[in-house]
Amino acid sequence: MENKKAIVTGGNRGIGKGIVLGLIEQGYTVLATCRNISNFDYSHAKLSLANLDISDASSVENFQKTVSEFEPNILINNAGITKDNLFLRMSDEDWENVINTNLNGVFKITKLVVKGMLKKRWGRIINISSVSGSMGNPGQTNYSASKAGVDALTRSLAKELGSRNITVNSIAPGFIETDMTEGVIDQQILDKIPLKRAGKPEDIASLVNFLSSEESNYITGQTLVVDGGLFMK
Numbered sequence: 001m002e003n004k005k006a007i008v009t010g011g012n013r014g015i016g017k018g019i020v021l022g023l024i025e026q027g028y029t030v031l032a033t034c035r036n037i038s039n040f041d042y043s044h045a046k047l048s049l050a051n052l053d054i055s056d057a058s059s060v061e062n063f064q065k066t067v068s069e070f071e072p073n074i075l076i077n078n079a080g081i082t083k084d085n086l087f088l089r090m091s092d093e094d095w096e097n098v099i100n101t102n103l104n105g106v107f108k109i110t111k112l113v114v115k116g117m118l119k120k121r122w123g124r125i126i127n128i129s130s131v132s133g134s135m136g137n138p139g140q141t142n143y144s145a146s147k148a149g150v151d152a153l154t155r156s157l158a159k160e161l162g163s164r165n166i167t168v169n170s171i172a173p174g175f176i177e178t179d180m181t182e183g184v185i186d187q188q189i190l191d192k193i194p195l196k197r198a199g200k201p202e203d204i205a206s207l208v209n210f211l212s213s214e215e216s217n218y219i220t221g222q223t224l225v226v227d228g229g230l231f232m233k
């Protein structure tokens with residue numbers, strides 16, 4: 001595919017920043033988003049930025065025009081949040097915020113890009129889910145439900161879009177060093193990881209590069225785990 005153009009949500013920091021830098025290094029043109037683009041601390045000639053709150057209907061609606069002009073053929077649904085608490089202490093608000101951002105957000109942003117991909121009969125949709133969606137995690141009923149939902153959406157959408165040469169996969173990271181896991185990754189957790197270290201955003205970015213490329217042509221509907229061996233089926 002000539003003219004490879006990728007949208008990365010939540011591209012200003014953490015895993016998203018690693019993904020943006022990885023794609024740029026491979027020669028892709030990238031449109032990266034976050035809630036306020038003044039929070040980007042880097043720039044590049046091949047990078048453009050847009051404000052987008054994936055949990056907010058009017059922000060998503062405004063983003064439609066940007067998508068139409070950019071004409072992406074690759075989408076990385078990376079933006080996500082946690083609001084952890086034990087089940088009985090979890091507020092309705094924390095449940096709804098996490099589902100609305102992590103699951104409904106993926107639905108809404110994917111809807112904006114699919115039409116263009118269908119027309120071109122080529123596309124790559126890569127959703128960043130989590131091992132928490134497959135193995136569960138105490139304190140994360142909202143988060144694991146949202147990520148399991150993303151994996152399920154991935155499989156059904158892959159079946160809908162496969163005949164048009166559009167692949168849909170999710171990547172399920174384990175513990176990756178970012179703001180999200182600050183103060184969370186302790187020795188007890190590291191002991192459970194066969195590779196004995198937390199992951200880095202680059203560990204996710206390298207798989208995104210592969211899934212975005214022609215080399216991954218025959219892979220769709222999968223959840224690929226990148227976790228140092230923490231979760232094995």
Ligand SMILES: NC(=O)c1ccc[n+]([C@@H]2O[C@H](COP(=O)([O-])OP(=O)(O)OC[C@H]3O[C@@H](n4cnc5c(N)ncnc54)[C@H](OP(=O)(O)O)[C@@H]3O)[C@@H](O)[C@H]2O)c1
Nearest residue numbers: 010014015034035053054079080130173175176178179180
């Ligand atoms: N770190 C891990 O160990 C880990 C493990 C498994 C899965 N993941 C998943 O990987 C993805 C990235 O996580 P991370 O660790 O890089 O997290 P992070 O450092 O907390 O960054 C989160 C990113 O998501 C964006 N975001 C959050 N809510 C948003 C919203 N409503 N609208 C638009 N953008 C929003 C943030 O933008 P703002 O700056 O605007 O807030 C930020 O760019 C998430 O989906 C997360 O669930 C992470």
